[in-house]
Amino acid sequence: MIKILLVDDHAVVRMGLTMLLNHHPNMQVVGEASEGNEGIKKALALKPNVVIMDLSMPHGKDGLSATEELMKQMPEVAVLILTMHDDEEYLFKAIQAGASGCILKSAPQDELIAAIESVAEGNAYLHPMATKRLITEYMEAIKQGNTQEAISLLSDREKEVLTLIAKGFSNKEIAEKLTISVKTVETHKGNLMEKLQMKTRPELVQYALKKGLLGYGI
Template sequence: MITILIVDDHALVRSGLLTLLSDKEHMEVVGEAAEGDEAIAKAMALKPDVVLMDLSMPHGKDGLTATSELKKLLPDTSILILTMHDDDEYLFRAIHSGASGYVLKNAPHEELITAIQTIADGNAYLYPTATKRLMNEYLEKLKHGENASTYDSLSDREKEVLAWIAKGYGNKEIAELLVISVKTVETHKSNLMEKLGLKTRPELVKFALKKGLLHFE
């Protein structure tokens, strides 16, 4: 029996998934959550085999952050991203965060069931076009003799935030420059520091210097 936790901020989506999965004899939905913090708490209590994780949950912790934290707390739990975002950046960030699979919400029901079974068995699952894009990017890097570095895993916005932090700008100043909230800057900073394995600003400045990011105008 595969136990499943459903995480989505829309009650109708959770209800639809519950109805779909309840028809499967080898699958059991053991809980639901509407945002990331609740998902982490429920997962810690229920220890599900699989978490179906939405990405965009505006009223709480987002799916990528929750996925990253959950994989540290429950490494044996497999996380399947279920989202409307058919986007390379989200796909690569989800994989980096520790997700075992990525499926679009408009996928056929049979694909979702296959994806759940696949990651529950300890394997990875990506929807077909995503797999093709991932392979094309990998082959392109090989063609140009590049290695997929940690820096490459950062989003464009995270790279921008990294450069401004390294130049000595504070969170509020960066928020004004990029026209985003201070909270968003803090989230990008936390994510990029974790991805790069950096703990302090001096380490960040040293990294930025090596990458040639400190070009002052």
Template sequence: MIKILLVDDHAVVRMGLNVLLNAVPDMEVVGEASEGDEGIKKALEKIPDIVLMDLSMPHGKDGLSATSELKKLLPETAILILTMHDDEAYLFRAIQAGASGCVLKSAPHQELIEAIRSVCSGNAYLHPAATKRLMDEYLGKLNQDGSDSYQLISDREKEVLTLVAKGYSNKEIAEKLIISVKTVESHKSNLMEKLQMKTRPELVSYALKKGLLGYGMQ
């Protein structure tokens, strides 16, 4: 059985979730709370597998603060945020606080049940629209100027990039790094794909921008 704790300031919402989830064969609601502090207390008593946490609770501790505190106290308990806010800012904040996912209160019942099972299995869950928006935003940042793409570059690729920017040929780079010319060409190809660049001058400009010519192999 998946043990679930409900934390929501609306009694009607808790009652509806109680009826819905207790009707699912492998789920059981083991407790309820109307605000964050009460939710933390109940979680410590019941040790649920999952906490369904309302994001906006005007009285007492809000969902984000409660999530952050609860994850420190019960790191093995997954927290699934219930929210009316279809907004990236809220999603990022919830994930940063330690939530395993977010489900809109307007979502179909079956989506909530699937989200609970997914999170209970150790996966993260975001409703489909949120997933698309987060991916679009991530890809958009990568396309801006390659600044975020720097995190995708391996240490070896950074060495190759530095030497390319210093004007070394593929053969010279291979000799310095004690690798084959073919491997150098592969690293350069990967660099260009990750940085979305097509020419050597673009790589040199990028290396200068990143300050790579101020250090590296001599």
């Protein structure tokens, strides 16, 4: 069962999401909050697996600030940013704040369910337009030759693991692809985070895409 906390300043949105998600056999909305500070307090108390966080909340702490603070206190929780802004600036800010993913409020129900399941499993999720933009940046990085720094920092196996993380594979799937144990994958991921001074999986995804490692050796 995926336990979900909703943080959105619109009661009607929270009510609609609660009805939708509670109807799913593997999901349960365990709490609601109308702004970021309340969301952080309820997350600490309720221990959800996933926090669905509205980006723009004019009264109280906004979604980006709340996500950044929540990641400091509960790095194990997955935050899925829910936004009406199809804007690259918001996307990068959300990832930098520690969010596991970002989805548009206009997205179909099936996409929202898939996004929740993905981040709950420890994967990153970006809506299709966001993915397209990141890939565009990756191609631009290739053209400009901005890949040497990343390659020189990492071992060949670490680059393979990072590439598969960026492609959205879970630790178990990476282990199967590389014929290694899940524990070894977790060790490589820990080494990646230490070398690159990062704390979350979405940060690794953003780094891999920006440094042009998407197609490395796979």
